[in-house]
Amino acid sequence: MSDLLERLRGRGWRMTAQRRVVAEVLAGDHVHLTADEVHARAVAKLPEISRATVYNTLGELVTLGEVLEVSTDKRAKRYDPNAHRPHHHLVCAQCGAIRDVHPTGNPMADLPDSERFGFTVSDVEVTYRGTCPNCAKA
Amino acid sequence: MSDLLERLRGRGWRMTAQRRVVAEVLAGDHVHLTADEVHARAVAKLPEISRATVYNTLGELVTLGEVLEVSTDKRAKRYDPNAHRPHHHLVCAQCGAIRDVHPTGNPMADLPDSERFGFTVSDVEVTYRGTCPNCAKA
DNA sequence: GACTTTAGTTGGACAAAGTCCAGTATAGCT
DNA sequence: AGCTATACTGGACTTTGTCCAACTAAAGTC
Ligand SMILES: [Mn+2]
Ligand SMILES: [Mn+2]
Ligand SMILES: [Zn+2]
Ligand SMILES: [Zn+2]
Numbered sequence: 441m442s443d444l445l446e447r448l449r450g451r452g453w454r455m456t457a458q459r460r461v462v463a464e465v466l467a468g469d470h471v472h473l474t475a476d477e478v479h480a481r482a483v484a485k486l487p488e489i490s491r492a493t494v495y496n497t498l499g500e501l502v503t504l505g506e507v508l509e510v511s512t513d514k515r516a517k518r519y520d521p522n523a524h525r526p527h528h529h530l531v532c533a534q535c536g537a538i539r540d541v542h543p544t545g546n547p548m549a550d551l552p553d554s555e556r557f558g559f560t561v562s563d564v565e566v567t568y569r570g571t572c573p574n575c576a577k578a
Numbered sequence: 579m580s581d582l583l584e585r586l587r588g589r590g591w592r593m594t595a596q597r598r599v600v601a602e603v604l605a606g607d608h609v610h611l612t613a614d615e616v617h618a619r620a621v622a623k624l625p626e627i628s629r630a631t632v633y634n635t636l637g638e639l640v641t642l643g644e645v646l647e648v649s650t651d652k653r654a655k656r657y658d659p660n661a662h663r664p665h666h667h668l669v670c671a672q673c674g675a676i677r678d679v680h681p682t683g684n685p686m687a688d689l690p691d692s693e694r695f696g697f698t699v700s701d702v703e704v705t706y707r708g709t710c711p712n713c714a715k716a
Numbered sequence: 717g718a719c720t721t722t723a724g725t726t727g728g729a730c731a732a733a734g735t736c737c738a739g740t741a742t743a744g745c746t
Numbered sequence: 747a748g749c750t751a752t753a754c755t756g757g758a759c760t761t762t763g764t765c766c767a768a769c770t771a772a773a774g775t776c
Contacts, residue, residue, distance in 0.1 A: 454723060454772050476762075490726050495763070497724095514649040516762060530689075530697055539695045545688035547704055550681040551668075557677045558711035559668055566685055567703045573696035592743050592752060614733075628755045633734070654733060 444506060444521075451504065461486045462497045466507065466521040472529075472538045474516040512538055512567055528565065532572035541568065582644060582659075589642065599624045600635045604645065604659040610667075610676045612654040650676055650705055666703065670710035679706065 465481045479494040501507035508520040512531045527540045547564045603619045617632040636657050639645035646658040650669045665678045685702045
């Protein structure tokens with residue numbers, strides 16, 4: 441995720457301890473944390489980082505296109521650092537676990553003109569729901 | 579929507595003025611109101627209905643499978659009385675207008691086993707986003 | 717390395733969406 | 747009409763998120 445920090449520096453971002461920590465927290469695959477989860481993990485590395493800064497930083501990352509907002513459950517927004525490879529999500533209805541998935545096919549093509557109501561359609565979001573292996577055991 | 583009231587009576591529901599009003603508010607096609615919108619419209623018909631009752635009633639309708647919760651934007655949940663015909667949604671990114679749509683194809687079939695991570699997948703939700711004719715004009 | 721500028725951070729107040737509960741009212745039964 | 751379980755109410759509380767004025771510090775200049 442230091443690629444990210446490089447790109448951001450290139451865009452005129454001041455490199456602060458807070459931003460570095462948020463970027464660290466967002467590293468990895470299948471990462472879909474809420475703002476408060478990001479804050480909790482950031483605090484573990486930098487105790488006095490504020491909620492407001494986490495919200496600000498996440499918002500900026502979203503604006504810059506480096507992080508996506510996803511709302512797989514109906515509660516808090518989740519922040520997804522996997523912004524550069526298009527993908528969809530598979531969510532466990534019990535525990536909320538989220539995996540990135542790459543379905544075949546093109547759902548855009550499956551919406552006939554007669555079902556577009558004059559809209560200009562620009563994007564599709566697909567969410568698969570089910571039960572994860574862990575929850576299936578219990 | 580009086581079919582609904584019949585079914586509910588059959589399930590042992592007491593028929594109260596509040597529940598009748600909530601059911602009335604939910605009548606129609608392409609209806610996707612937030613709880614507070616339902617409350618506002620219910621108040622117009624029955625001034626002293628409380629927010630708590632609206633939330634309770636909507637929750638019960640969801641449990642009974644008579645209404646679906648959808649979260650097309652990242653804000654309040656929306657309540658969808660069109661629970662008996664499977665469908666997906668087309669949302670205007672500007673004004674939030676929502677239409678029910680029925681795409682062709684079967685997105686379930688588009689998720690290969692190798693992309694299921696051991697999950698038992700039971701449901702897919704597809705949200706199309708774009709610009710509605712109204713917002714396109716402006 | 718100190719100075720300056722200005723972007724970034726902070727904590728707390730505020731707002732919106734939703735839950736919970738103790739007390740009150742009433743639908744439906746007899 | 748009277749009884750009782752169910753439903754309703756209003757308010758307190760929680761969670762998620764936004765906003766702001768005062769403070770802090772990154773990065774450029776000397
Ligand atoms: Mn993702
Ligand atoms: Mn719908
Ligand atoms: Zn699970
Ligand atoms: Zn629109």
